[in-house]
Amino acid sequence: MENPLSLPEAHVRYRDGTTTARDDAVECAGNCTECAITDGGCWSLQNGEQVVFNEH
Numbered sequence: 001m002e003n004p005l006s007l008p009e010a011h012v013r014y015r016d017g018t019t020t021a022r023d024d025a026v027e028c029a030g031n032c033t034e035c036a037i038t039d040g041g042c043w044s045l046q047n048g049e050q051v052v053f054n055e056h
Helices: none
Strands: 009-013 050-054
Touching: none
Parallel strands: 009 050
Antiparallel strands: none
16 A cells, blocks of 8 residues: 555554564554553554554
């Protein structure tokens, strides 16, 4: 997918292990409530960064 403005992106890691996320994507820890009170995770992604969520 084209992203000419380099906005943050969210990607899925499917059960078979495949994903379109880059190797340096931020890993979702799976608990938004705990993650939101930290300085990390998808809440603080900068331009061009990615987060990858495991399929559930």
